[in-house]
Every structure is written in C-alpha cells, then in structure tokens.
Amino acid sequence: xxxxxxxxxxxxxxxxxxxxxxxxxxxxxxxxxxxxxxxxxxxxxxxxxxxxxxxxxxxxxxxxxxxxxxxxxxxxxxxxxxxxxxxxxxxxxxxxxxxxxxxxxxxxxxxxxxxxxxxxxxxxxxxxxxxxxxxxxxxxxxxxxxxxxxxxxxxxxxxxxxxxxxxxxxxxxxxxxxxxxxxxxxxxxxxxxxxxxxxxxxxxxxxxxxxxxxxxxxxxxxxxxxxxxxxxxxxxxxxxxxxxxxxxxxxxxxxxxxxxxxxxxxxxxxxxxxxxxxxxxxxxxxxxxxxxxxxxxxxxxxxxxxxxxxxxxxxxxxxxxxxxxxxxxxxxxxxxxx
Amino acid sequence: xxxxxxxxxxxxxxxxxxxxxxxxxxxxxxxxxxxxxxxxxxxxxxxxxxxxxxxxxxxxxxxxxxxxxxxxxxxxxxxxxxxxxxxxxxxxxxxxxxxxxxxxxxxxxxxxxxxxxxxxxxxxxxxxxxxxxxxxxxxxxxxxxxxxxxxxxxxxxxxxxxxxxxxxxxxxxxxxxxxxxxxxxxxxxxxxxxxxxxxxxxxxxxxxxxxxxxxxxxxxxxxxxxxxxxxxxxxxxxxxxxxxxxxxxxxxxxxxxxxxxxxxxxxxxxxxxxxxxxxxxxxxxxxxxxxxxxxxxxxxxxxxxxxxxxxxxxxxxxxxxxxxxxxxxxxxxxxxxxxxxxxxxxxxxxxxxxxxxxxxxxxxxxxxxxxxxxxxxxxxxxxxxxxxxxxxxxxxxxxxxxxxxxxxxxxxxxxxxxxxxxxxxxxxxxxxxxxxxxxxxxxxxxxxxxxxxxxxxxxxxxxxxxxxxxxxxxxxxxxxxxxxxxxxxxxxxxxxxxxxxxxxxxxxxxxxxxxxxxxxxxxxxxxxxxxxxxxxxxxxxxxxxxxxxxxxxxxxxxxxxxxxxxxxxxxxxxxxxxxxxxxxxxxxxxxxxxxxxxxxx
Numbered sequence: 001x002x003x004x005x006x007x008x009x010x011x012x013x014x015x016x017x018x019x020x021x022x023x024x025x026x027x028x029x030x031x032x033x034x035x036x037x038x039x040x041x042x043x044x045x046x047x048x049x050x051x052x053x054x055x056x057x058x059x060x061x062x063x064x065x066x067x068x069x070x071x072x073x074x075x076x077x078x079x080x081x082x083x084x085x086x087x088x089x090x091x092x093x094x095x096x097x098x099x100x101x102x103x104x105x106x107x108x109x110x111x112x113x114x115x116x117x118x119x120x121x122x123x124x125x126x127x128x129x130x131x132x133x134x135x136x137x138x139x140x141x142x143x144x145x146x147x148x149x150x151x152x153x154x155x156x157x158x159x160x161x162x163x164x165x166x167x168x169x170x171x172x173x174x175x176x177x178x179x180x181x182x183x184x185x186x187x188x189x190x191x192x193x194x195x196x197x198x199x200x201x202x203x204x205x206x207x208x209x210x211x212x213x214x215x216x217x218x219x220x221x222x223x224x225x226x227x228x229x230x231x232x233x234x235x236x237x238x239x240x241x242x243x244x245x246x247x248x249x250x251x252x253x254x255x256x257x258x259x260x261x262x263x264x265x266x267x268x269x270x271x272x273x274x275x276x277x278x279x280x281x282x283x284x285x286x287x288x289x290x291x292x293x294x295x296x297x298x299x300x301x302x303x304x305x306x307x308x309x310x311x312x313x314x315x316x317x318x319x320x321x322x323x324x325x326x327x328x329x330x331x332x333x334x335x336x337x338x
Numbered sequence: 339x340x341x342x343x344x345x346x347x348x349x350x351x352x353x354x355x356x357x358x359x360x361x362x363x364x365x366x367x368x369x370x371x372x373x374x375x376x377x378x379x380x381x382x383x384x385x386x387x388x389x390x391x392x393x394x395x396x397x398x399x400x401x402x403x404x405x406x407x408x409x410x411x412x413x414x415x416x417x418x419x420x421x422x423x424x425x426x427x428x429x430x431x432x433x434x435x436x437x438x439x440x441x442x443x444x445x446x447x448x449x450x451x452x453x454x455x456x457x458x459x460x461x462x463x464x465x466x467x468x469x470x471x472x473x474x475x476x477x478x479x480x481x482x483x484x485x486x487x488x489x490x491x492x493x494x495x496x497x498x499x500x501x502x503x504x505x506x507x508x509x510x511x512x513x514x515x516x517x518x519x520x521x522x523x524x525x526x527x528x529x530x531x532x533x534x535x536x537x538x539x540x541x542x543x544x545x546x547x548x549x550x551x552x553x554x555x556x557x558x559x560x561x562x563x564x565x566x567x568x569x570x571x572x573x574x575x576x577x578x579x580x581x582x583x584x585x586x587x588x589x590x591x592x593x594x595x596x597x598x599x600x601x602x603x604x605x606x607x608x609x610x611x612x613x614x615x616x617x618x619x620x621x622x623x624x625x626x627x628x629x630x631x632x633x634x635x636x637x638x639x640x641x642x643x644x645x646x647x648x649x650x651x652x653x654x655x656x657x658x659x660x661x662x663x664x665x666x667x668x669x670x671x672x673x674x675x676x677x678x679x680x681x682x683x684x685x686x687x688x689x690x691x692x693x694x695x696x697x698x699x700x701x702x703x704x705x706x707x708x709x710x711x712x713x714x715x716x717x718x719x720x721x722x723x724x725x726x727x728x729x730x731x732x733x734x735x736x737x738x739x740x741x742x743x744x745x746x747x748x749x750x751x752x753x754x755x756x757x758x759x760x761x762x763x764x765x766x767x768x769x770x771x772x773x774x775x776x777x778x779x780x781x782x783x784x785x786x787x788x789x790x791x792x793x794x795x796x797x798x799x800x801x802x803x804x805x806x807x808x809x810x811x812x813x814x815x816x817x818x819x820x821x822x823x824x825x826x827x828x829x830x831x832x833x834x835x836x837x838x839x840x841x842x843x844x845x846x847x848x849x850x851x852x853x854x855x856x857x858x859x860x861x862x863x864x865x866x867x868x869x870x871x872x873x874x875x876x877x878x879x880x881x882x883x884x885x886x887x888x889x890x891x892x893x894x895x896x897x898x899x900x901x902x903x904x905x906x907x908x909x910x911x912x913x914x915x916x917x918x919x920x921x922x923x924x925x926x927x928x929x930x931x932x933x934x935x936x937x938x939x
Contacts, residue, residue, distance in 0.1 A: 202767070203794060
C-alpha cells in the first residue's frame, strides 16, 4: 500500500503535505478544524472540555463573587440560587473557590510540565547524542523513577520550604524522567536518520544538528508526553494539597478544598463534590485528548475508532449491494485504517 | 478456461471519501504447471492484484477485490473468509518479500511449519517439514527446524518460507518479490528452487517482480502492469523479443545490459507513473510515450490480441514493433577511461574496523567489517565498489567520508590524513560529500528543499544564507529539477527527485570526491537511469571523482573506469570493467558475474 501512496503524491502538480507531522499541523489549521471534529469527535470533545476549563479558570474570577469573602452566617450551605455550589465552613462561595482553585492547580500543573519538558529535553538529548553521558543521566533518571512520584515529591517538599515554588520545582524534578526517556529514545533513533548524517557531512555542528534537525522532528512526541505529564502533575499536586503539603490555605487548590471538605462530609455532602469533579474532568480530558492526538500524530499507533469502523462497514455494504462480489464485503473484519 | 482465471478483475480502495479503483481490467489466465511473472514498477499494482485474489489484503487494508476470479472453477471472490481460509490452506501457497517479517521471531521454525500444515497429524507434518527442508536445499534440515528465524540468514529464511508455502501441496503458488531483499548470488539459488518446485509439482505460479531480467529467467509468460492496468501479456520469449507496448519496450531499454562498458548515458522513461486511482482519458502511458498519437489522448486502449498468445493494450503497436531498440549512448567495449597515470585524491591504507555487539549478558560478538583494506581513488575517476550485503563496502565509504573512524590504518584525502581536529574535519567535509542510499530518509522532512540544499554551502562553503539560497536555483537545473521545487518540502517529491536533491546538496560545494552509497538501489529501473545520467553528466562538467558503492555489478560495469570487488571485509579484486568481465581473477568475482548474467537480458 505504501507504494501506492508514494505514487499518489506524484500525480498532481500541487504540493501534497503528507506525513505524520503535517497531519497534526493540518488539524490545527482553522479550515481543517471542522474536518478534524468530524473525523475524531471524541478527541475534539475532550480537547474542548479542557480548553473550557482553562478559559473558565482564567476568566471566571473576574465575573464571580470574591473567593475569599467570608460570611460566617452562611456556613456550609447546600447549592442554592445565590451560591450555586453552596458555601464552605467559613461561608465562602464554593463556585468562586473552585474556579479560582482551577487557576492555581492548572497553573501549577503547567509550570511543572514546562520544567519537566525543559529539563527532560536537555538531559534526554545530551544523553542520546553524547554516549558517555548516557550512563550517568539514565541512572539518575532511573533513580528518580524508582520512587513513587508522590512519595518523592513529599520528601522533596519536606526538605524544601512549603509553598507554590517548592511544589513546582519538586514536581518538576519528579516528572523530568518521563520526558527525558521519551526524548532519549527519539533522539537515539533520529540520530541514525539519513538527514542527520547528511547534515553532519554538510558540516553542521552537533548543537545545531540537534536544534534544527532532531528536536523539531521529535516535537510531536514530546508534546504528547507533556500532555500526560500535565495530567499526572494535576493529580500529584492535588494529592499533596490534600495531605496538607504544598499550597497552603487560604489559597484554594482543588486538593486542599477536598482536604477541608472531607471533615464536613456528613454536614455538607455536596462540598467535596465540586472540586472532585473539577479534578476528574481535567485529568480525564487531558488523558483522552492526549490519546487521540497521539493517534493523529503517529498513524502507526492508530487504532480504528469504533465510529470509523462502523462507517467503513456501511460503505462496504453499499458497495456490496452493487457489486457481484457482495460476499466479500461481509467477510471483511478488523480492517485497519492503514 | 484456465486453472486460474481472472476476468475484469480489479481492486478498490475504500476511504472515508468513497472508493477508488487501484487496479482495473485485469484479464489473465494461468494453467497448471505454468509460471506467470507479473512485472511492474512500484505503484503498478502487481502486489495488490495477486494478494487480493488470494483475499489476503482485506485483513490489513481497506481494499475490496471486484470482478471475477476463479481457481479451478471455484469463484474466489464469492467465498467468505472462513471458506477462503480453507482454500488458502490447501490450494494457495504464498511466499512474501520480507521473510524476516513473515516468520514469527518467537517460534521455532518447526512449530511454524507444523502450524501451517493442514489435514495431517503432528507427526506427519513434522516428517513432511523435514522432507521439504531438504527439498529447498537447507543443509542440516533437522538442526534448522529447531532454530529460531533470527538465527538464519536471509536466504535460509526465504527457503523456510518456500517450504512453508509448499507444506500443503498447493496448486497455486504466489511469490511476491521473494528475492528483492537478497544478494544476487543467493537470489540465483532461490530462483532455481522456486522454478524446480513449480516444475516438479506441476503448480501454477504467479511470480511478482520489478526486475524484468528475473522475469526473463523465470517466466513461461510475462504480464506487464502499469499504473494498475495490465498493458501487455505474452509468452516470455515473445515479449522480450517483440514487445508491442511502448512501456514494455522502454523497460527493456532501461535495463543495464551485460557486457557493456563505457556507457555515458542511460535510457530512461521521463515523467512519473500516474496515480492508479486517477481517472485518465485515453492511455495511461500517453504522457511518457514517444509513440503517442491523438487517439491515445481520447480513447482508452483495450488489451487486444497481437497473435495467439500475445496481447497488448496500445493503439500504435505496429509502430512500436517497427521501431528498433534504443541503445545506451557510448555503450561499446573498451571505452572506459584509463586513469592509471592520474593523481591520487583519496587513499585508504590497511584500514580495519570491527563492530562489537552484545550477543548475551556475558558474551559480546565482534564483527570484522573491514579487514586490512587498501584503496586508491584517482582524480576524475569513476570507481565502482561492488559487494554483497555485509561485505563492508558501506563501512569503507563511511570511513572515507569521515562519518566513522577506522580502528587501524590510515585514510587520507588530498594528502590530508583524517583526524579529529576541528579544522581537519572541516577540510575533509569540504573535500568529500556523500549521497545516501535511502532517498526518503536523507532530507529533513521539516525543511524546504532550498534549506536542505543550502546547508553545506552555509556551513562549509562560507556563503551567506542569501548567496546559498540563490545558488540553490542553479544547482537544481544542474540535476534536472524545476526551480519551483525549492520551496517544497520533501514529502511532495518522488524518490528519484529526492535523490536528485541530495546530489545537488552534495555537489553544492564542489567536492573533490563524491561518495554515492547505493544511490539507486531504492529506485525503479527507469528512474535509476535518470540518477545515473545526472552523475555521468556531472562527471563531464566537473573533475569530481566518484566512489560509487553498489551491489549491482551490471550497472557499475556499464559506467565505471575501475571496479573494486569486496567480499567479507576485504577487497578481492580491482580492475577495469574490461578486465573484470574478461578475466576475473577470483572465484568470488566469477560467481558474481555468473549470477548477474543469469538474471539479465
């Protein structure tokens, strides 16, 4: 089949942009957005969910009442017209607090991911390109990976001071290996690519070679891995806050809101619900959107979505009705998108 | 009615947008004991046709066979996959191109053969497997049965594949380019085995190949496919001597011929194969055809009988038959240039190189890729370096180019010895440029052609970005590409075009030595000629020397001034093409030559 597609590329005078990298770029262009949504509605939906959560937490605090205004008379109320999500033990509006906590939690997650990506790319690329360094770097990464993320983060937080910066730095270190390993594997593979060797033969220096030829070509893989790191960072941050480490009240995070709410489970059972939903929604959205985007970027990892499969079956049936070879159509099973 | 009968057979590809026909109007019939070769370049639909009729492609791709296909009177397309499985098990055997991929790496050979056997118990299957292993010429059949696929060489794996295809005594054998990945001496043996088995078992056999020379050796009948259609079918001898379709004729003309030297231009087919799914008014070959007339542009030619056995789909077959064969320019014996007195520009002396690989936790395995190799390349010389896989030819090229370093021995280019010093490395890179084998991997998919071509000029030639980009246009015309391709990304180019771009990149800084590592082995024969012509033209225009690394002995004998033959990490013979052809001094060279003659026309 590949030879067919190669021939296909040559037929017209236009410039077809095939290839996995281009596929991702295509999906991002506005004109193709509709097509992307139609082709892969699940990925589009979960991406939209996450985008909505980000927008809400960015813009929400400007519209909603203050998240810190206490009203001792209105403590632990259930959802009502005035307080949609109810109030907490100090009479603060839970809706406002959940939305504001989103700002903090999502922000911490983003910073953690950025730190992990920067350190991971640096370490992974160095280890893969300069072989002697790989033993040191990889063992260091293995060392970090040997601990459960939460335990290591707790240990780091106890050593560092409690606070947003410590959480970000601590979790950044914890998640660096997840990026570094992916980068290491990709760079190791790309190093053997013809165009990288060709660039060396063209007199391109190693640093430039990595920056121009290698890293852009592993960017999709890094991007996808970063999405999963983001999701894990959200969970880790929430767990730390829940345990009372990391960001301290009165600054709300989804984790410490749940941590407080659990004391009032019997009095105000809806209190714990909303920050919980926020965590679940954002982590689920990131994971599912990440899965879909990975399939989009790397067609080899693509499984036929059930919707595509049903559509193909239907197309085959229609054909089968017209053609003499109708039996053939029914028998086909598990044909992949390739 | 033939034993296998295809009538108006086609293959449709289903996509989200609808379906498109990749193969159409295939009418073929095949008798028991007959071997039909389907010949065509990549994208011609030859594999698609033969695997679809066995209904094998439906598992992995969204294709549907249409039309009529009958084996021994049984309609193959009407059956469901369960019934088809029974037929595939007993009546149809398939040998795939990549034996390493077709064999399960985690199962012993014996288990795989026994698993493939139908209608016999384990003991009978084991006995039969053993007998077949002997039949296909595997030394120590009992021992081999206990091995895993990776412990066997490519040739041995392919023999196992053949044994596996034969274990149920099929009446139809489909062989899909079974020798393409193999060395020429191994290929000759595998071809003989398939021919033997087919003859003694009175099987019908469809043999798919892109190499018309292999087809000439194997076939009773040859069908030529082009862009998803059969354009000509005839008994082998008749087709080779009296081709009636211009495409067949051009394919024959494009083959490097045995025994010629000093060729200065190869015959090629200009243009590209149209996408098989494209609806075309008229003949699909019209744009590339020298015989095309008005009727070719308005009406689609059908496959019509020329004589009793011979069919061709061309409006102008009389004209095609009347025209003589075109010859490669300059193709006379004794025309390769004598370079003995010229200055030496690159020299390898007593170069050795080993690779260490971990065989297990304790043991490490050392492979000697080069074992005391000495070679001189002279100014303006076209030196061909021939060898089979694992002979060390690529390693020698990479060491000369400074991409790898030798364990022992000295390498020098233009009098400067290779060293790790920055200035020395720069000097080396300025003098030596490389064109790599795989055209698809050699260009960064994210850069435009202009950026790729400019890279050496900026980093080695000392040109500014603007100057380099301006000169890129000039280089494009030198390698015969239109200038507007400069702003395209590699994905938009065909393999041959990409290879031209990498030649343009290599010559951009006017190196003294151009190392071309199998630059045409991934390309079709009609495109191979185009690339060779670019290289040969450059030789006329500049004083660049070539180290042309290849496994294709015919090709290099056609054009080289001198040829070096490598085997097992040593250079076993160096000489002019005439010397090599006329009086080969080593047994190995003689074997290479013999294998080449066998599969050529």
